[in-house]
Amino acid sequence: MVSASGLLPVMVLLPFIGALVPGLMIRAGRNACATFTAIPTLLALILLGVMAPDVMNGGTVTARIDWLPGLGLNANFMLDGLGLLFAGMILGVGLLIILYARFYLSGDDPMGQFYTYLLLFQGAMLGISVSDNILLLLVFWELTSLSSFLLIGYWKHLPEGRQGARMALTVTGAGGLAMIAGMLILGNIAGSYDLSVILQHGDEIRASEYYLPALILILLGAFTKSAQFPFHFWLPHAMAAPTPVSAYLHSATMVKAGVFLMARMWPVLAGTEAWFYIVSTVGLITMVLGALIALFKDDLKALLAFSTVSHLGLLTMLLGFGTPMAATVAVFHIINHLTFKATLFMCAGIVDHETHTRDIKRLGGLASLMPITALIAVVAALSMAGIPPLNGFMSKEMMLEEVAHTHWWGGTWPIIIVATVGAMLSVAYCFRFIGHTFFGPVRDDYPHHPHDPPAGMLAAPAFLAVMVVAIGLFPSLIAGPIVDVASAAVTGDTAEHVHLKLWHGVTPALIMSIVATLGGAFLLWLHRPLDRVWLSTPRPEAKAIFERLVAVVERASLRFTEITHNGAISRYLAIFTVATIVLGFAAYSGGGMAPPTRGLLPVPPLVAVGFVLLMVATAAIVTMHRNRFRALMLTSVIGLMVSAGFVYLSAPDLALTQITVDTVTVLLMLVALHFLPKDTPSESPTILKVRDGAIAVAAGAAVALLAYSFLLRDVSTISDYHLANSYKGGGGTNVVNVILVDFRGYDTYGEIIVLGIAGLTLYALMEALLNGPASRTLRNWTFPPDRSQDRHPVMMVVATRVMMPIAVLVGVYIFLRGHNLPGGGFVAGLVMSIALLMQYMASGFGWTQERKRFEYHSMIGWGVVVAGLTGAGAWLAGAPFLTSAFGYFTIPPFEEFELATAMLFDLGVFLTVLGAVMLMLYSLSRLARYAGETVNLEPMDYDPSRRFEAAAEVNDKKDGH
Amino acid sequence: MELVVATSIGGLTAAGIYLILRLRAFPVILGVTLLSYATNVFVFASGRLAVGLPPVLTDDATAYTDPLPQALVLTAIVISFGMTAVLVLIALGAFLENGNDRVNVEDERAGEGDA
Amino acid sequence: MDHDLTLLPEILVSVFLVIGGLFGLVGSIGFLRLRDTMQRLHAPTKATTLGVGGVLIGSMLYFVMVEGRVSFHELLITLFLFLTAPITANFIAKTHMQAKLQEKDLPPSGGKYGWAVYDAPPGEENDPGR
Amino acid sequence: MITYAIVFAFACFGFGLLGTLWRMLAGPTVADRILALDTMVINFIALIILYGIWQGTAIYFEASMLIAMVGFVSTVAFCRFILRGDIIE
Amino acid sequence: MNHWIIAPVVLPALLAPLIAYVMRYDITLQRVASITGAVLLCAIAFGLFMLSADGSVHVYRLGHWPAPFGIVLVLDRLSALLILLTSVLGLIVVIHSAASGWDQRGRHFHALMQFQLMGICGAFLTGDAFNLFVLFEILLIASYALTIHGGGKARLKAGLQYVIMNLAGSSLFLIALGTIYATTGTLNIADLSLKVREIPVEEAGLVRVAAMLLMIVFGVKAALFPVQFWLPGTYAMAPAPVAALFAIMTKVGAYAILRMHTIVFGPDAAPIGSLSQDWLMPAALITIAVGAIGVMGARRLMPLIAFSVLGSTATLMLAISGFSPHTTATALYYLVHSTFAAAAMFLIADLLLSRREGGDLLKAVPATVQNGFIAALFFAGAIAIAGMPPLSGFLGKLLVLDALRFADYAWLVWAVVLAGSLLTIVGFVRAGSVLFWKSTSAELMPPEEETPEEETPPANRIGPALAAPSVASLACLALLTVFAGPVMRHMESTAAQLYDPGDYVAAVLEDQHDTKKLKEEEH
Amino acid sequence: MLSRLFPHPVLSLTLTIVWLALVNKVTLGNLFLGAVFGVTIPVLTAPYWPNRPTLRAPLMALEYVFIVLWDIIVANVVVAAIVLFKRNDAIHSRWVVVPLDLTSAEAITVLAGTVTMTPGTVSTTLAADGSALLVHALHTDDPDEVRDHIKSRYERRLKEIFG
Ligand code: NA
């Protein structure tokens, strides 16, 4: 047992591991590729064989691997009878399909891919069949959807393949998602996601109030997968896949997953009214409907596909009956269906392969041209039709037997009639399949002249056909044991053994069967007129409906997205603002406010004047903003008044900073505005303006109220510590500066990095612009002809020459005093840059740039590095980043002065600010030269002293003559 | 005074928001500028208002205004300066490349996908 | 403002402050009532300059005579204002000329070249970048 | 007495501020508006100095000095923008 | 104090200027430096991860000032996890941008990238609310630059919108911080935890507003309804490696919500109550729907991916909205998944689009070279982000659904998540089918003039260096799947630590008296 | 060598004084520090001020300063009177062209500045070759008189000062 339980996960893993191989082996040739695909399958089959005896003896092989115990999702495997049956089918048929596909696929088809997908699919199916954890089962379940998607869409150049694959994935994927919910509910009722645990909680589950939702959700998964009405429509379209895929997916594996699931969950979910009516009804409808449609399909594969639908319906119905016997019959029929359906698919593939058509109306008389194929197909088809002594007969008989004593919607008769009709239709399409394909006169208009294919292609169907006969003749011997253990696993009843035999005597079932056979033959005889009626009857085309539905959803989604995410940032912001106001208000209303603790400070008249200026300027910006230049000037007024407020309210540092920053900002904006339109067109309709106005006023009022509320209330803050420790611990009397460079130096470090990045960004963007289409726009730039000819006026140049050194000195002063009085590296950097900007404005870009001593880039770099290294320097002393040190020194003849590492840090700030501001303006002003501005070589338009020299020259010339 | 400050904040916020809801980059930039004035004053006000008590230590002063919000505002001013600069230039770049300075993406539905 | 002041400094300081205030006021009045832009340019650039000058002197005197500490800061501000005011006026005048006036509205310069706002400097007459 | 003088000066320059604001909004020419802004700055400097006297502190000195400096720069920049479009060329 | 704690900030911050200035003319040197930096960052992050794995909280007091007066960095399991995640993602992205040549399409890419990493790591580490703002701004401004890297009109417009949106967000952040300081008088997160709880419920109006505003700010970053609108446009237009890196940016918002909620504004803080939960779950649900609908309706690949990322992030937020140790653990698992899945998707899309004619329009054009390889990568990425097995997205989804089963309206949560998954799957299937399958069909229309913005690149093959980052992202997902058990155990303990903030608060504030004394002795 | 170290001796002196004014404390240490800045800053900014002018008559410059200061005070009173008491239509503004003999840029600038700061006149623009100054007079009935006043009172002195 120990070894066996180790083998189980290995068996499941083998196909997945093997899936890596074909892609690699394809270079070694098609045979090698096929062989190496077969090997893992074969190995898995061998492992299964090793474990089989335990199971056949009534045991269960289990393996438990912890995967995600927190969730209850574990790689727990369990091989019981049902699992053994399915695993055997999956691997056995898989092996045959691998063989068959080797010959079926043409040289143009990427065979490596095919085998990879096939093995992935095989692994997933195998996983489903032996999962002992429903979450694990879900994993494999979804994997089958995915891998079958790849298989169905294998011929990706065919639109039918692509559509079929998408439809299959959509439908089964949707079912799978529903099933996730169902399984989660189930697990929660049972308290575990382990199947073996769940199986023991059947009564509890059925009694739970969540039973019905769980049931419906799980059945959605099973029905979609097994193509039950009304989800049956995807299956026929999956037939666009290569025939080996169809044979595999639609006989033995994929579609049986749903049936498997119902069988697996049977002990837990079955036996209730809900189960009975939902499952058996859906199954019955599917059985009849599938058979009916199959009868009128001309495409061999489509016919088989609908017959599959029909048989799946049959199986579903049986499981739905909820009786152990019915379940046992279902198990038996699963085996039988596998054998004949896989055979038929392969035969259809052979026909297609040989004649290059699958259209039944273009076929006929193939029996003499490809006798072996015909023989195999006839055997399988007769079995499907339920003709003795083949295996299909037996399970059909047993099915009808179950039907005969099932009480359904008020009696047994309704179901007997409907089931018999189903069987009749089934017989009819089976006869049609063989009759219209292989019998009748030989034609001379086959698209391609057919003959029997190579043995390799025939081997697989032939083997299965033999099985069809053998099971029919010796059911107990061949199928009996496995049916026993499998049905025991479904019903949980190990005591009862089914006695599979051909002859049960004259039973109601036999009568129904005879009626069905005769009726079927009669239907086939009437096929031509019926076909005409069928074709002229309007009926809903499921595929069209589905595609229309998807298209509608798609269009609706697109519409929704286009309306909501239409790139209208203005609206996004409006929503943002409104949401903030609403949520903020909602938050507020959950609390209250303490009574005010502070009195109002008086408002001197001058403050009132400043307030008027501020508010009028603000209002004026709103009303006059379309004249951009004017609006910009008005922001200067606001900046001025805000600075005034800072001065009045004891914040000199803020005033300094605000005023200098504003100036640089205005300069930047002016440089940009030069290239932007000078006016903003009036575009918003009035209603929009009113709306925005309302939002804006609401937001303003909210913020004002918020501020007003806290302004009236005291709170004790941490800054007492800063005031107390600024001088002692930080070495400065300007507490704000000490906070900036010491207490919260890390913020400042971040802040200069922001500036540094801004500088870099502007530079990088400018490069991108000047190398992109924007440069074309710029090159076509025309300057207004009436602009002033006064480019670098003499007076300005001279004044700047005097002022710049003074401004630099002021910058130095502001830098040095910052630690103790308002000022510091940041303002100093701005003052320096304003001094330089003055020079740029006076003497022009070209001349000034030529005299530049420092690279702005490197200035930023050095700034950030100096600040960083100053901070890191503390590590040398074993102290944390940015720990400062300071001391007071006296070097005659200087005054006593203070040196603090914080000043070095501030130097970093200074350098970064200077570098960033200059790099920004430098980058921006490069635009002008692209727009055709010349580079000036002289500092002023015309040095008046040259007038004198020029005159002298003229005089010299005159003298010379 | 408190009322004056609160109203100023409110006025600046309202104007700022009205402008950032406009359709062109330049008024939006102006709006952002006004908004950052508003937020700076707001944060500043969180230290409450004081007249004539600058937080520079002197021997004769008995009380100081709260220095911490001032430091925060300084940081915020610098950051918003950098941000404004980047905003202005991106707006300019977008204008030069697009030929207009609209902030909203125009409806230029390019071709239909064929899924 | 409860310092113990002696009369003379108080009078001196007050006089300068009042003078400063008056000139500031005159400048503003002129700025408001004068007829055209060029006229308005005269009022503030002069009157306000002296207005601020008066205040600055008042401030210096106050700190020296009342608070007893010498203050040169005001001198610096004066220096700045005196350096910049003419340039500012000059620029604003030129702005007005460029925006509202034409060369023909002005008397000729009397030389070979016209006024700098309208005429390119020697040697750059044909520069397309201008 | 100084108190009265300061209040008087406050009133004068305060009136000046309002006057410049009016001129700035009313124009009519762009030169008027720039001039108004420049004058506003100068009035503002005077007010800060006065406030310094009022408070008896020199701590606002840097503010007025810087305003004098940057006020000039922005006035020139505004003018250059009208004159040439490009303020740095 | 362990100085390594600040290394994730200082290392890139020092490296970036060097790259930008010293190496500015040599792209090879930049690449070497950038990749080396990223590798070092990974190593440091791993070290910190191990350091914090025992559940200890490490506090780094910048400037040696005691909390709450100076700024502190706090390393706990959560911050260590996110830094590790950031650094690994950073390495992946840096390699991709070097291998794909994205770093050459504009200036200063690597420097900006380093700054970006610095900002993100800093945001995860900081224990100070205002400092969080500063680091947000760093990571934002770097992201502005990276968003418009390489220029182009659509990208600039998208960048402009991104900047505007975030500037509005930053303003709100400041208002929130102002209100916080005004009501509590402190900025240190641990200290806030204490101060908020001291406020009587009936006087908590203002601090509640502050909490809400903060959550909205973080909601903007995390792209939650109704402030999610910016994300699709920005991510769709950003350069692919940048968009990949942005996978972590939304997580910064998620992180901040989680951090502030558990330490400061948790439901045990009476003044705040259940403020965060009340709106987070509906917002997340609507966002999931918006994302899924966006995927379903997308006609272009990049918006499709962007919307799927929106949905994925919203699923994360949904898990966070459970606000219990268990739901948070699942959220953290999903966070890691969502980050790598989004990154993988963007990188793979880049491999495809740089080889494909006709831009990202979902329309059949002739197949690119290595159609199959790219298709396989795309398939894997789509599986991951749509939450299909076998990758971690499926496990994450199961975890989230399972964890939220006791939430109010659990059925609605499940319905939205599952329906969202379906739409996402269908959308991706459609896209993949057109991009990879239909492109092989013969009856292809000749490529039209659609979006010749990015000129058609040469049909170059994908070498190992170029494939590695995408494959590595997928490999991370695979590892996350295989080792889901141990990973979840770690997430459980991370969440447990998060919901027991006593240690955090004590570690930050505990030895303040000692520190103060030490500081005084120094002078 | 010396000229490279002191590109602008007057400027250096000015800066030293400005420094003292900035720190607002006249001590030997500050004087020394100011001197250090006075030397270093002009060296750094020297490239931006080529062709430094020479002051030929420093005393005369001092005289000039006092004359101008006096004129400014007078100017303000005069302008105040005009502004306050003259009716708008009684104000006769005129343009005045002042042909220049000065050729030094610095001298012209000082002259233009002086004109602006003194009675009722604002200098507006130079001729493109710097040969004339356009002055706006707030109120005058005789532009020639204004021109002659400017030339005799200011330009003559400046010519001597700047050589
Ligand atoms: Na420090």
Ligand code: NA
């Ligand atoms: Na004059």
